[in-house]
Amino acid sequence: MIEASFISYISLAILLFSIGIMGLISRKNIFIIYMSIELMLNAINIIFVTLSKYFGSMDGQIIAMMVMAIAASEAAIFLSLIVAMYRLKHSVNIDDFNTLKQKDTL
Amino acid sequence: MIDTIFLILSLFALAGAIGMITLSNTMHSALSFLVTVFAIAGLYALLNASFLFMVQIIIYAGAIIALLLFIVMFLNIKEDKLKEPNRYNIMLVVAIILAPVDYLLFQAFLKMPHIGDFSTTLDNFGDVKMLGNELFKGWLVPFEAISVLLLVALIGSIVLARKKERE
Amino acid sequence: MDIGLLSFIIFLPLIVSFILLVLPVGMKITRNIAFVTTIIVFLLSLSIFFKFQLTDYMQFREFHPWISSYGIYYSLGVDGFSMIILMLITTLIPLGYLFLWKTKKSKGYWASMLLIQTGVTGALLSLDLVLFYFFWESMLLPVFMIIGIYGTGNRIFSTLKITIYTIMGSLFMLVSILYLGVAFYNEFGVWSFQLSDLVQITTLSNFERTLLFFGFMIAFAIKIPLFPFHTWLMQTYSNSPTGGVFILSAIMAKLGIYGIVRFVLPLFPHQYVEFAPYFVGLGVFGLIYFGIAALMQQNIKRMFAYSSASHLAFITAGIFSLNAYGMTGAAFLIVAHAMATGGLFLLTGTIEYDLGIRSISGLGGIAKKAPFLTVAFALMLLCIVGLPGTNGFVSELLIIFGLFEYNHYVGVISALTVLVAASFMFWLFQRAILVKTDNDVSKMKDLDIKEIVGIFGLAAVIIAMGLYPHWFLYKIEPTIQHYLVDILKVGIGS
């Protein structure tokens, strides 16, 4: 039987992950969307670290650490794109960016 | 004891996360996210990942969110412009749709075969030495790949954020 | 690696066409070389005709691995049935060239014509189903080009229509071919798409066979075309340039029939027999339906389109009559109809070239200006009508025999063919060619010497085949009997 504490960590991760998705879809603000994605990454990190503890192996922690590095690099791209977008439209509303909408629809 | 700390930390994490996605001001939600990050860092500590605890605080709180806040302030965004009246409805819908996903994930972990042990750990588990050892022995390829990734991100952000292209 | 006669026949036009396309030569040289090529191909096929032995075996076999991982072979062969169509193709094409001689089309036109020839002969001679499909689809492209580039009217629409229509049909056939291949693999453990191999499949259930049968039949029914897949035909014919419609009507439609006999019959003899009543019915119905529809057409090519559809439906009825008369008659009518319809389209093309008119009401009084054309037109028309003394009669008579043997009532109804074609054809002849009207036909010129040689050569063959059909038929007799064996087996089995 799985220990209760283990499951509670996992549950927390799942909850955070879900909140991340909720934020992603419900919010128009690109910053918040970005943070939702970061939150999801964090949630997965919790899973990895929990598993690491559970297995008594360092692999999970190493992965979590590297995920942070990836998050950082994504942050760089995200933020620079946000800057570029803001320069173009002076808006952080993601719904304002819809030039690629399908034309010729009924 | 540990359970209490876990409970408090996870409550903070959840509250911060919920605050992040509900607060309408970018700055507020970023700060709310900061709470989550710190709570998660605490959880890492609880999970014997002492090095990660630091890394989490340094990278997330120190770098990413700081950068984010900096840019928010730099761009000087007027939050009043964004009207998101039905965001709670959407959240509700998304939550309902997410239910099977969560159920599945939860169920999967519940049914997980019992191959590990959560209570007993090595003393030095999660410290820098062990982590570094393991990192360079077993995870060289991802490590190098991450360096490439960071390089790409570097070039990318330069390219994207550079003010003018070619004179 | 030796290259056989059949390969030469198939690929010579292709090679010449590519060389001509790449070389910076003008239209005239392209045309002349193309013509010479077709003549060479004609001579080669003539040698096949004379070397052909009176058996039901596939002759002049060529067999080389192509995609060996799937047992796909480059496999060619000729039997009586394909030989007669091969002769037809190789004879008609140079003849058509004589008529297309003066068209001021670019060299792409002639190159496409050569490509079409490769496609049709390839499809005709392949014995591997994938190879057949390969050629079957490939021949569509040059036709697509010819109609699209050189056609008139709403040509782009009709080009897309014919392409999509026919590809739809052939894709169903492709699935059926693949299904057969897999069935063969499952049964025998090796891949093969050889016709002679695929006929040995025993594991397929009746239901599967029926579906596959219809998979094939849709492809061929669209190509022929049978009711109700015919609507592309009318538009395409009326918008096509002469060469395109000549090829479409005289040759490609016949390949649909050929495909049924070559592939559907041996592969699905049970279904062939089982569904024969429906196809005979469809054929006879089509004969009358299209025949009546042809009567009131205003566009001359559209009328011929209906006329062709009518005859092709009749041929279809013939091949489904399950006896030697119907089969032989169908084979013969394929030839007869190809010649006559081809000739008519060429002549119509001449009229159109001189006058630029396609509507019947815009013509009239041509006979006085162009007696040779009129005579040739009349001869072709008589063949279409099935007048005794032309091969049209022999074939129609045989099909009626066949249908009568199949079912007395159907046979009697099918005899209406003597009436159907005559009614609209003579009316057309009256209105478009003979009777003088107020229309200005002063620009009409008579046939020149090349065309006269071509068309009267054709007419001579038509009459020769009408007066002495046996000389042309005895070579395909063993083949027909061979096909009948398949049908007889069904009779024994059931």
Added chain:
Amino acid sequence: MRYSEIVYLLPLLTIALGAVVLMVLSTIKKLDIKKLSWITLAFLLIAFGLNALNFGYIYSVLPFSHTLSSMIVTDTFAGYFSSIIIAGGIVTVLVGSHYFDKSNMLRGEVFSLLLFSLFGMMLLVETDELFTSFIALEIASISLYVLIGFQKNSEQRVEGSFRYLILGSVSSIMLLLGTALLYGATKSTNIVQIAKYISAHSSMDMTLVITGGTLILITFLFKVAAFPFQNWSMDVYEAAPLPITAFMASTFKVAIFGFILRFVLIDFQELKNIWSDILFYIAILTMLYGSFMAVFQKSLTRMLASSSIVHTGYLLIAFVSINSIGESAATSIIFYLIAYFLSSMGAFGMLSYIASDDQLRVTYEDFRGFAHIRPYMAAMMSIFMLSLAGIPSTIGFIGKFYIFIGAIEAGYTTLALVGILATFVSVYYYFKLIALMYFYPSSEMTNVPSLKGIPPLIIAVMALLIVWGGIGNTLISYFPGIDFLIDTAKFAYQSLF
């Protein structure tokens, strides 16, 4: 440690080195796009050559397995996909150099990013460790995000880039989550280890493994733009500069398939059937959606984008058909990828070459009467269209033939029929272009680049390859034909085990 094993890593390293070198060089103002493209090409050709060293036989090596912890596997499969990927890079550089040169927004970093992206893709197909796959995917994706949004004063480019970034990140996260689940289930992230665990514990509950695998599958489905994860692709393809679109549509898809095939074939051979029902419908819906989108498009880019969704559908047919009996389906994917690569790369490349001068939104109408101005280019374009439509005498036909036969062999005749339906619809939108090019008198489209230089040549080579791959050989013995391609695909497949 055998140093000779470095040979297997050389292509990857060459690409990485090239990327770094170009990064440095791009800061030098004196080097213009042309020169940089030559340098890039040199690196790519070297990498291609090094990759080709091991061509033609079955091998499977874990180079420096101790140091690298067996995380990199170089086998025929990887070599096959690497070749396509590098070739994609070469074609992109050759075809795109004209475009990059003409569109004065792009700078030298493009090549560096392109090589980084190639590096990521190659790593993706050469790694047998899931987390490394995730990183590789991120490298490739992030490079692409940047490449798409490179011209950041163009609204649509930035928008496309950002959309792709958000959705792509979410999909990558699914891969990461899936990795986490698999790690939780098997205590390892190595594909081979996971496979061993699965076969050793087949009696145990596999929910976690399957859920993890499903999440990875979702990432895959997103990246190849399968229904319902397809929406991004049309927007992004339209937004991106055309050479980048070509690169994404063909090369990236190849890399993703390389990754998922390795993962599924090694780990999920037995568990795969659990997905067959849902993948069955996904394949159908993907094809239908793509067909529905493609039929009414006016823009060629969007049409090709939607048609690439359809092609994903075909590939999914084969993906569904993978089962224990026969190797047709798996091999057919491998084969079809090369067919699709050639055709779509050619089509997009041609588009980018034509559009490079005036930066038009290339529509059907722009091609009206094109054949009369540029007959050879029109002929090549026709060949690409025919190949995409799967008309015989092009490699596209052989690819489809392969896919459908695999599907029928596995008992998915329905899928083959839907595939046929989609093909038949596709004839409409591909032939419409040919019709427009040939059947109208030449239009006023004057500003078309002439047939000069390398890009058209490379496109012509691809056109020839397409025809060659569709006809193969019967006349000349020992000259590689279709069988050669099929055998290569089979070797690649066999080297996995």
Added chain:
Amino acid sequence: MNSSLLAWIILIPFISSFVLGALYLYSISIKKINDTIFTFLAILAPITSFLIGVAFFLSLKNGATDYMYEPYTWLGVNGYIISMGFLGDKLSIFMVLFVTFIGSTIHVYAAGYMKGDEGYGKFFSYFNLFMASMLLLVLANSPIIMFIGWEGVGLCSYLLIGFYFTEPLNVVAGNKAFIVNRVGDLGFIIGLVIMFFYVGKLGFDYYALEDYISLVPTSILTIIGIALFVGAMGKSAQIPLYVWLPDAMAGPTPVSALIHAATMVTAGVYMVARFHFLYDLIPHVGEFMAYIGAFSALFAAIIAMRQTDIKKILAYSTISQLGYMFIAVGLGAYSTGLFHVFTHAFFKALLFMGAGAVIIAVGHEQNIFKMGGLRKKLPLVYSVMLIATLAISGIPPFSGFFSKDEILLKAYRHHEYLIYGIGLFTAALTAYYMFRLFFVTFHGKNYKQKEMHYLSWSMKAPLLVLAFGATVAGFVGLPEVFSQTNLIDEWLKAYSGGALHVEHTTEIMFMGISVVVGLAGIVVAYVKYFKYDFNKEIQESGIVYNKFYIDEVYHFIFVRGIQKLSRFISVDVDDGVIDKAVMSLCGGFINMGRRIGRMQCANTRVYAFFMLLGISSFSLYLILKLG
């Protein structure tokens, strides 16, 4: 004698036709050729054929057996063989003789009639083609070969009716003739096919058919008999397929004489006689045939009474006379029918040629009421026309009397009193309308003095020859009462249907009745028309003049009906239903695409939502699948 000469009888006119046609095409498009060459080539052919025919005749007369010549296998399918074969027996040689003889005379006549015509060469090409086809029809040794000739004559008829093809009416008439004939041919083919399947497999020449026909059940035989008779109806212009013949008069007069009076139209009679072995077995069909013939005779005669066009009158009289022939063959008296064919050929050809001469003379006017008083102007024509009119009216000793009388007698003896009555009544009508024509044309006053055209000798000579024939032809078939040997019955013994012995007094009584009836008709005509006042404006009208509106009814039912159907099929069904269905399927697909295209709304969150849905459905699927 070499039987291969049989083929030459056909081949000579055929070759002649071909050469003439080629020369004609050469002449009109490249270099003009003198008409004399055409004339020479044209006339040579029938005469040569005639001479060969005579040789065969003599040989047969001297007791030679039937000649059979089969040069090659025409068709061999499924082991059954149909040969291209010719049969020279008494019947066919008899037909050959009179066809070639009449043909030759008409050729000569035509040389004069067509002089200077633009299509001179073409005319003779067609004419010789007709001769060849007719001879093939006659000489064929199997029904299929006969059918080749059968259709060949139909084609020539079409070509010659539409000889002046620039005039719409001529071509329309030609088409009508061809199509109506084709309706008959439909019957012929059906009969042929059925026959082939029941007996043809044992051999398909007449001998074999005769041997094995009895194996066929009577019901089938009835069908075959009726089907073949439908063919004969078409060719021989019987009710209801007679409508083409009056219109066929649009062709040049020699055509009417040769084809539509003397030879082709009798092909039906010949065919029935040829299949006597069949019809002998099914007398009820024969009776039906006889009734059809009788009614045709009556019907045509009634119409002829009110016609004004000289050629139309003759055309209806032809139908009427053909009706007589069918009475005879229907009752099994084939030789009698053929006897009437024989005599009819002479006097009808003569009538037509005379009419042609009149038409030429008055400058192509065909309305008899616009002629009048031509006796003085055209004495020769007048006299030969008188002979012919008397012959057709059944006045002894002219030829028509004997044959017609024999038919009536046969009808009476077969106890077909109704037929007999109709025949007798028709005889009276015939005399009436023929003399009406005669009186109106030649007597009376010609109030319009017109320039008379000159008649060449090549036109006059055949008139004399045929006049002689019309006078004496009857003597080859003298009734028993006058002569012991009925030459026709003797020669065609196999076809005589058994001799009918009649009391001499009865026979004479019947002759008397016939003569009286004929004279009565003449008297009525004399009273009404001999002194006809031409100053009265003649306005013939009424139902009879309009031929009972049969043409209009046919036109409405068949032509209009089919045209409507055609338009319905091509416009309403093909374009309106089938094509529309196909196109709306395609259009619907594209519109569906446009609708679904809304999903590409370029909203990231929506896309993410779709993704979420996908993930969620995957999860649901797995939950369900894994339990």
